[in-house]
Amino acid sequence: MSDISIALPDGSQRQLPAGSTAADLASAIGKRLAKDALVAVVDGKPVDLNRPLADGQQVQIVTPDSELGLDTLRHSTSHVLAQAVLSLWPGATFAIGPSIADGFYYDFSLPDSATFSEDDLERIEARMREIVKADQPFIRSELAPDDARALMAEHPYKREIIDRVTSGDASGMEAEAAGGNSVSFYRNTDAFVDMCVGPHVPTTGRLGHFKLMKVAGAYWRGDEHQPMLQRIYGTAWATKDQLAEHLKRLEEAAKRDHRKLANELDLLSFPSELGGGLAVWHPRGAIVRKVMEDYSRARHMAAGYQFAYTPHLARAQLFETSGHLSFYADGMYPPMEMDNGVYYPKPMNCPMHVLIYKSRQRSYRELPLRLFELGTVYRYERAGTLHGLMRARGFTQDDSHIFVPLEGLADEIRSLLDFVIDMLRSFGFDEFQAKLSTRPAEKSIGTDEMWELSTKALAGALDAHGLDYTIDEGGGAFYGPKIDVDVRDAIGRAWQLSTIQVDFNHPERFGLEYVAPDGERRPPVMVHRALMGSLDRFFGVLLEHYAGNLPLWLAPVQVEILPVAADHEDYAWSVRDRLAAAGLRVEVSGAGDPLGRRIRNAKMQKVPYVLVVGDTDVAAGTVGVNPRGGDVERDVVLGAFEARLAVEAVPGTTGPTAAAAGQA
């Protein structure tokens, strides 16, 4: 038998007997690699380890420490889940079970419309452990489509996938389940075979560091008109430690949950008497919001915006003209029938700003006209979608509409993008990811020229800024292209916050125009933009980003002063008055409770600076400084402390107490 030559990733060649498999290759390279190997990548394609190799192939052995390795491990674990469920629920059928971020899921349909409950997870997981212990092989086979259909006679969802795949219109997730003129299967036992393109780990014994997380309903093919399947989510990792770390990360994230923090820090609440998705802001939350609003207004003023105020209601006619009623009536609160017409709560501010533009004739000399409003809107979000401040029914946008001649668009967008990023930086975000969404394929309004020009203006601004961005081809709104900006928070999660949207629709629908230098009347382009987006949601993101340890300028209480004993209260108050006069938010906590208790309370409230004042301080005009996340300093001269705070409390900055706030 002649040898074959295999190229390895490091560029070296290795000779193996003909008929050798990827597993053989791994063994030839090393014992350790053979033990860790899960799958192989042959000439760029992931395959099973027992696949025979051919002369001249480029082969990489994949272990669990790579993304592909981990993915395979998760995907294989989903097959184990399927086997467990199908054996525990005779008559159950299964749909798809891909790997996802951190884990996997599998969708099932149980006989007699039965559903899973949380309690079932334990039984299923126990059965999965048995399957892992049995060390079943994953054996690949390929069948002609008709044979495949026969094999999956009892499983309508699988047959539907076969039909779609073999008819050639497969896409995304379904393409992974099979391919081409044959359909591949993986058999674990005589009783369990799943249709799957693979590859898989060699045996179930390679799995084991997994945990079933939750049950959920999920529509077949993600379509709400299709039947609802029963989904089970799990997480899976290469090692026990990785699994433990992941579970710990989830716990840490739960500690940062803005709903929990908002309650603990007495910032706001969602009283059920008020109705779903509607918040009341308590004094501590309201002061933070006021600081955010004041800062936003100051920045807008400096950037050449003009303020506007508009009402919460408008006649149906306005939303008919704007197009909101025909496109988004489902998401609007229902109409109020009055004797002089029908009124709706506003879902957006734009039509109102358009009316301001339209209130008189406009000249090119006053463009760009930038109208800004902290505008409160109401949208009837479906009941199951509400999620604290992140998804509410009433919220306030830092909303602006800019009216600009088409030829001025590029400059305007460029400076606007700078403004957006700078504003986000001020709140402590420094990692951004942008997305440029272009003209939708189906229906859209505006001429080719307008689309091209404005898309170019957006792309040009992104390039000029050097901002990293992806292109979402056809992802724009029907009325124009847009840029969305995501930020990454302290624990690596992405949040979409800002949006810049070009709009040809409103100017057209409302017949907007301006008088150009040549005396012609032309339509302006309208730009919608929000920086924080929803102020409420932004507040929630900030809380989670800082784990409640807001930077000094935003903290509801910036300094809390604790007199050691009753004798020191007068001094404590004099310190308070001095700091308050300097514009700081300061509270005194009297000596009724022991000092240790008061320190603990202040720390739990995440106050940036706790000051302890006693005999020596009264005598010397000093304070004891206990900063959030730092070490205690005694005998700090009050003036020196005040000077430090004057620097740290500047709006739009983060100081040592916020930097220390990274940990939950």
Add this chain to the structure above:
RNA sequence: GCCCGAAUAGCUCAGUUGGCCAGAGCGCUGCUCUUGUAAAGCAGAUGUCGUCGGUUCGAAUCCGACUUCGGGCUCCA
């Protein structure tokens, strides 16, 4: 809207198979205590057991509807 689950004191949560006046810790109120960096002591008050209806001799507990919340799906101008 759909699937799974939850709702008991201001907060966090116990409450056995339906059975006396429904509990704990924290918080709150009062009194006592009062000197240096993460929980002082004693006493006390507090509940239409989410709402409405049903089953039952009897319901926090079982059933139904509704409201709100959590986890998903769908949706997000």
